Amino acid sequence: MEYFDFLKNKNGVNLNSQQMEAASFDKGNALVLSTAGSGKTTVTIARAGKLLYEKKCDRKILTITFSKMAANDMKERFQSFFGGMYKSKTEFSTIHAFSYKIVRNFYKRKGIDFDLLTNNYQVLGEILKSYYSQSYFNYVSDEEIENIASTISYVDNMMINPSEYKDYGIEIKGFDKIYELYKTYKTQNRLIDFDDMLLYAYKIILNSDFYRDYTKNTYQYVQIDEMQDTSKIQHEIIKLITDNNLFMVGDDDQAIYSFRGSHPDFMLQFKDIYHNGKIFYLDNNYRCDKNIVEGARNFIERNKKRYKKAINTDNPRENEINIVRVKSRADQAKLIIDELAGAGNNSVGILFRYNMSAMILANKLNENNTDFYIKEDKTRFFKSPVLYDILAFLSLALNPKDRDAFSRIYYKSYTYFTKNMCRIVTESPRDDLTVFDILDNYKYFDHYVYDKIHQFRIDINYINKLRPKDAIRFIKIELEYLNYLERMQDEGRNNLTSSLHIMEILEEIGSYCSNVKEFIEKIYNLQNVIKNASENSNSNITLTTIHSAKGLEYDYVYMIDNIEGEFPSEKKNMSNEEYEKIIEEERRVFYVGMTRAKKKLNIIVPEKPSLFINELIQANKNK
Numbered sequence: 001m002e003y004f005d006f007l008k009n010k011n012g013v014n015l016n017s018q019q020m021e022a023a024s025f026d027k028g029n030a031l032v033l034s035t036a037g038s039g040k041t042t043v044t045i046a047r048a049g050k051l052l053y054e055k056k057c058d059r060k061i062l063t064i065t066f067s068k069m070a071a072n073d074m075k076e077r078f079q080s081f082f083g084g085m086y087k088s089k090t091e092f093s094t095i096h097a098f099s100y101k102i103v104r105n106f107y108k109r110k111g112i113d114f115d116l117l118t119n120n121y122q123v124l125g126e127i128l129k130s131y132y133s134q135s136y137f138n139y140v141s142d143e144e145i146e147n148i149a150s151t152i153s154y155v156d157n158m159m160i161n162p163s164e165y166k167d168y169g170i171e172i173k174g175f176d177k178i179y180e181l182y183k184t185y186k187t188q189n190r191l192i193d194f195d196d197m198l199l200y201a202y203k204i205i206l207n208s209d210f211y212r213d214y215t216k217n218t219y220q221y222v223q224i225d226e227m228q229d230t231s232k233i234q235h236e237i238i239k240l241i242t243d244n245n246l247f248m249v250g251d252d253d254q255a256i257y258s259f260r261g262s263h264p265d266f267m268l269q270f271k272d273i274y275h276n277g278k279i280f281y282l283d284n285n286y287r288c289d290k291n292i293v294e295g296a297r298n299f300i301e302r303n304k305k306r307y308k309k310a311i312n313t314d315n316p317r318e319n320e321i322n323i324v325r326v327k328s329r330a331d332q333a334k335l336i337i338d339e340l341a342g343a344g345n346n347s348v349g350i351l352f353r354y355n356m357s358a359m360i361l362a363n364k365l366n367e368n369n370t371d372f373y374i375k376e377d378k379t380r381f382f383k384s385p386v387l388y389d390i391l392a393f394l395s396l397a398l399n400p401k402d403r404d405a406f407s408r409i410y411y412k413s414y415t416y417f418t419k420n421m422c423r424i425v426t427e428s429p430r431d432d433l434t435v436f437d438i439l440d441n442y443k444y445f446d447h448y449v450y451d452k453i454h455q456f457r458i459d460i461n462y463i464n465k466l467r468p469k470d471a472i473r474f475i476k477i478e479l480e481y482l483n484y485l486e487r488m489q490d491e492g493r494n495n496l497t498s499s500l501h502i503m504e505i506l507e508e509i510g511s512y513c514s515n516v517k518e519f520i521e522k523i524y525n526l527q528n529v530i531k532n533a534s535e536n537s538n539s540n541i542t543l544t545t546i547h548s549a550k551g552l553e554y555d556y557v558y559m560i561d562n563i564e565g566e567f568p569s570e571k572k573n574m575s576n577e578e579y580e581k582i583i584e585e586e587r588r589v590f591y592v593g594m595t596r597a598k599k600k601l602n603i604i605v606p607e608k609p610s611l612f613i614n615e616l617i618q619a620n621k622n623k
Contacts, residue, residue, distance in 0.1 A: 003053050007046060011081050015039075015046060022280040023047040025247060026056060029274035031227070031267065032249040035311045036296075036595035037287025037553070040249045044223055045078045047247065052086045057220050063092045064238070065225035070551070071097075074225065091219075095234050096194060099201035102211060103192070106204045117191040120182075121145050124152075127181045131174065139408070141385035144493055148172060150259065152179060156195040157231035157261025169578070171492035198233045205240045215241040223247045228255035228264045235266045246274070252307055253300050256547060256589045268305065283310040285595070287553055290317035292601050296594040298619040299612075303584045321594075321620075322602045323613060329357075329561065330508060332606045333364035336558055339602075340370060340541065348541045349554030351593045353567040353586075355380050356498065357560055358543045359505045359526070363512075365541075366529045374533040375544035382527050385494070386485070386502040391523065393475045394516050397463035400434035413479040415452050421445075436460075468510030468519035476503055497569065546593040557597035559590075564608040587612065 004020055007013040015023060019039055022032045023046040034040035044063060051057045065071050075092040107114060117123065121142075128140045128148060151170055155162055162179040165172075172178070186192065192200065205211050222242045224230065227250030230238070238246065248267070255264035270277055285293045290313050297311040326332050340348065350361065358374060359381050365372050381387060392408040399405075403426050410417040410425075421439060428438045436457040440450065459479060463471045476482050489496040509526070513519040533543075542554065561567060568586035571579045590612045594601060605613055 003050050006053065007049070007081070013042065013046070013081065015042070016284060018280065018282050018284070019043050019046070022282065023050055025278065025280070026051070027245055029244060029246045029277035030248065030280060031270045031274075031277060032247070032280045032282060033267075033307055033309055034249055034251050034282040035285055035309070036251065036254065036592070037285040037313075038282035039286060040251075040282060041074060041077065041225070043282065044225055044247075044249050045074060045081060048078065048090060048221070048223065049082055049086070051221060052082075052089055057089060059089075059220040060218055061090050061221040061223065062098070062219040062241075063090070063223040063225065064095050064098060065092070066094060066229050068094055068097070070094075070225065095230075095237065096197050099197040099237060102201045102204055102215075103197055106200075106208075106211065112190075114190045114192055117186065117193040120149055120193050123185060124148055124182060127178060127185065131178055131181065139385070141494075142383040143380060143385060146380075147493075148175075148178060151175065152182065153195050154259065154261045155179065156199055157233055158263065159232050159236075173492045175492075198231075198237065202233055202237050202240070205237065212240060216243045221245060221247065224249065226250055227267055228252055229257050229260075229262045230266060231261035232263045233261075235263065253303070253588055254550065254592050256550065256585060256592055258585055268307070281309055283312055285311065285313040286315070287598055288313060288315065288595060289319050289597070289599055289601075290315050291320055292594060292597050295321045295601075295616065295620050296591055299594070299616050300587065300591040302615055302619060303587055305584055319600045321616075322600070323605065323617065324602060325605045325609065327606065329360045329504075329606045330364075330511075332560055332604050333361045335604065336361065336560070337364055337368050337370060343540070343556060345540060346555035346599070348556045348558070349549060349552070349596055350541070350543045350558045350560060351546050351549055351596060352543075352560050353546060353589065354498070354501070354561075355545055356501045356505060358530075360508050361560070362530055362533065362543060363509060363526055366526070370541065371536065371539045372533055372541040372543060373536045373539040374530060375542055375548050381502065381505070382530070384499075384502050386499045387506070387523070389481065390472060390475060390503075390506055391520060393460070393479070393481075394463065394468075394471065394520060396435070397460050397471075398516060398520075400436060400457075400460065401431070403435060406435040412481055412484040413456070413475075414483075415456050417452075421449075464516060466516075468513045468516055469507045471516060471519075472503065472507050472510055497566070501566070546589050546596075549596050550592055553596055553598055555598050556600045556602070557593070558602045558604060559593045560604050560606075562603060562605045562610045562613050564610050567610055568612065583611075587615075 001009070004015060007015070019042065022030070022043050025047065032040065032043060034043070048061045048063060051061060063074060065074060071092045071094050078090060078092070079087075125140060125145045128144060132140060151172060155165065155170075158168075160168055162176045165175045186196070205215065219241065222238065222245065224238060224246065227248040229250070250267060252264050252267045255262060255267075266273065270279065288296075293311060293313040293315070300306070324335065326335055336350065352358065362372070362374065389409055389412060392405040395402050396405040396409070407422050407426055410422045424442055425435045425438050430438060433441070436453060439453045463474060466474060485494065485496055485499045488494040509522060510519050513522055567590070568583055574582070603613065603616070
């Protein structure tokens with residue numbers, strides 16, 4: 001029986017002509033450019049099955065993808081097609097799992113023991129605290145730890161010399177020293193982290209004929225899924241383990257992970273790297289309404305650094321892309337809640353560029369008793385130092401004896417109180433005194449310091465007289481907390497835009513509360529709501545970032561917070577070339593969001609429309 005007849009008759013898999021052509025590729029190097037919803041996973045699996053069905057593979061076929069879930073999904077789908085027929089001849093793996101196997105084997109043969117550092121946050125947290133201990137800003141937030149961890153990962157994946165970090169737009173002060181401290185810690189404790197798997201595997205394969213030959217002799221064919229997400233070091237490993245026989249599948253229009261070190265230039269330079277390579281196209285989108293496919297295509301064609309390709313669909317044209325303008329994020333949330341009542345059993349994806357965008361909507365959904373799911377509890381809102389700073393100011397207003405609150409914010413306003421003043425407060429044996437009384441009773445400050453203490457007492461007490469929304473604004477402007485945030489951005493320790501977004505969310509939530517105590521209770525209640533929602537995966541309403549939604553689809557999609565200066569972000573101090581590179585990736589993020597929608601796509605604009613809204617309207621005006 002012919003292979004494609006076998007697939008059709010046994011599994012009901014009916015490939016189109018483009019899919020069959022790509023799945024029929026045998027030896028050499030190939031790139032399959034697969035548009036959104038075009039069946040790339042089916043082609044990858046079908047091609048491996050064809051090689052085995054037609055007995056063209058004597059050894060093994062290695063299929064690499066970039067998440068454990070995707071690797072397991074591909075393995076399960078392959079087995080659903082072929083059962084246990086080719087179990088010993090196929091391997092589905094992440095690039096990290098494959099690399100770790102090489103590293104583990106190498107060090108075992110050398111008799112060297114090592115352990116995996118599975119969670120580097122604690123280690124990096126201690127390193128940062130030590131590094132910043134001489135600094136005035138000695139507090140280290142979870143957000144800072146996440147930022148340094150992701151930056152180290154980026155540097156490793158892009159094979160960047162840490163000493164040259166400034167040349168790559170990394171603004172973390174002293175990054176090279178922090179990187180070296182982390183590296184030294186791992187070496188001294190015989191530890192390797194997630195990205196060390198790649199670094200070590202690359203060096204082992206590059207420098208060892210044994211391992212290079214072993215991998216090439218084990219795997220006759222290598223397939224790469226989601227090629228656009230490959231980092232520089234991952235691609236170098238892949239080149240080393242293939243004997244000029246590589247099958248790559250991906251979509252350059254969906255390359256959205258540069259912050260992780262993904263390097264889609266390898267796709268764009270395919271013909272230069274692989275001179276005799278062949279390019280296949282999968283251009284039929286099986287997922288989306290025709291209006292969505294054409295609207296998204298016209299929009300992404302504004303990008304210059306991409307393959308020019310057809311993006312089509314045979315699906316009917318039923319629903320126009322709906323762009324809705326409202327006055328505020330609160331109005332945006334109200335609009336969505338009103339419309340969700342008519343969604344029925346359709347799956348709904350509410351997508352946003354940044355995790356923070358979930359908060360106002362989640363609060364409104366909860367108040368409306370609407371069931372929803374947050375894809376992973378990674379909003380970062382409840383880990384934000386800005387949130388806990390504001391709560392500390394408010395707690396000190398409610399209880400002037402709260403030493404923990406004072407120790408958190410003593411240097412974050414106009415006061416510039418010193419570490420010594422904080423120590424005097426926290427070490428005082430007088431539990432009956434307020435922090436202000438403790439400072440007033442100390443007799444060795446310069447005279448002007450007592451004026452600041454007195455004024456700070458008045459301002460903190462004044463917070464109690466304000467509604468929460470006004471209290472937050474008072475802290476931001478009158479207590480000069482905004483100035484502190486600006487200084488932190490100058491240090492490379494926070495993102496001012498993100499911090500101001502958190503303040504906006506807090507002000508919005510504060511507008512529903514009549515007093516500070518009620519506001520604090522509401523924040524902690526909302527934290528429980530988010531936690532419960534992250535476990536509510538059976539709901540047909542999902543709140544998620546566009547990045548986390550990649551590879552998923554929903555009947556109805558709402559793309560929210562399409563605001564000028566937020567998505568895409570502002571140019572700031574970048575050169576035109578740097579900004580154009582960022583804009584092209586952000587445009588791809590927007591495109592990915594659009595192509596998650598199967599039936600209806602709603603794009604909501606609170607406040608002033610972003611650049612992309614204007615581009616989308618213009619691109620589809622005369623088409």
